[in-house]
Amino acid sequence: MIRLERLNKFYQQGDEKIHVLKDVSLQIQQGEFVAIMGPSGSGKSTLINIIGFLDHQFMGQYRFKGESMIDQSLSDYARLRNQNVGFVFQNFKLISNLSVAENVGLPLLYAGHRRKNIADQVNDVLSSVNLQGVGAKLPMQLSGGQQQRVAIARALITRPSFLLADEPTGALDSHTSQEILKLFIDLNHKSRSTIIMVTHDFQVARLSQRIIRILDGRIESDRSVDQ
Structure with a gap:
């Protein structure tokens, strides 16, 4: 589903050009759970x-479902991001004055x-993350774990091609x-959800x-986990 070939990324910092990603090549298949x-x-x-279509300025090749991301417009990137990626963040990023159901349904309203x-659809996805009956509550009425489940439900509501969990x-x-x-493991096993998770x-x-381990902008290792 995702294929990167000799990807390079530079940032300009004053007069200095910083080489952030160096010849990164990798593939992620549909249904994988990758850290x-x-x-x-x-x-x-x-x-x-870059994988999540938030950054389009790079050198090398990025193919998503066989389609090259080179020369895609900003509107193409927005469409790809909205239709294919469910984002889950460390600090939940829920809107405090909206109910749980309103937070979860927001991506569909935007669409x-x-x-x-x-x-x-909101009730179904809340059930899938074991949060039945909390739709009318505000985020701050929930525990941290429940709030993260709400964030995952929000990421799942559009049925994305993959979840990107930072x-x-x-x-x-x-x-x-x-x-x-x-919950991530269950989503991966039962729903064949593709999950890309960043963690230290x-x-x-x-x-x-x-x-996949990255060090100094290069892939240091890429190994299957022995469960």
């Missing part, structure tokens, strides 16, 4: 920004769906982190199927 690891400054955030047609357990305690990781924690990464 990307690396220290701060390794280039992992830049890499996921032009009618409000009256959204309710059933440190999804970083703001959670260890017990709640395990619950969220179990090996104990989190080892629950994926494959760990």
Whole structure:
């Protein structure tokens, strides 16, 4: 589904040109659960920004479902992002004055769906993350783990091609982190959801199927996880 070939990324910092990604090549198949690891400054955030259609300025080749991303317009990137990527962030990024159901349904409203047609889809996706009956509550009435489940439901509502989870357990305690990781595993196994997860924690990464390690802008290793 995702194929990167000799990807390079540069940033201009004053008079200096910083080489952030260096000849990165990798493939991610439909239905994989992949963890990307690396220290701060390794280039992992830049890499996921490119994979998630947030950054279109790079050298090399990016093919998504066989289609080259080279020379795509900004509007093409917005369309690809909205139709194919579900984002899950460390700090949830829920809108505090909207109900859980309104937060989850927001991507469908942005996509032009009618409000009256959204309710059933919201209820279904909340059930899929074990949050039945909380749709009328505000985010702050929920625990951190429940708020992250709401964020995952919001990411799933458009039925994206893949989930891009950036440190999804970083703001959670260890017990709640395990619950969220179990949810990811269940989504991957039962729904064949493709999940790309960025983490600095090996104990989190080892629950994926494959760990890609990045160091100094290069892929240091790419190995299957022995479960």
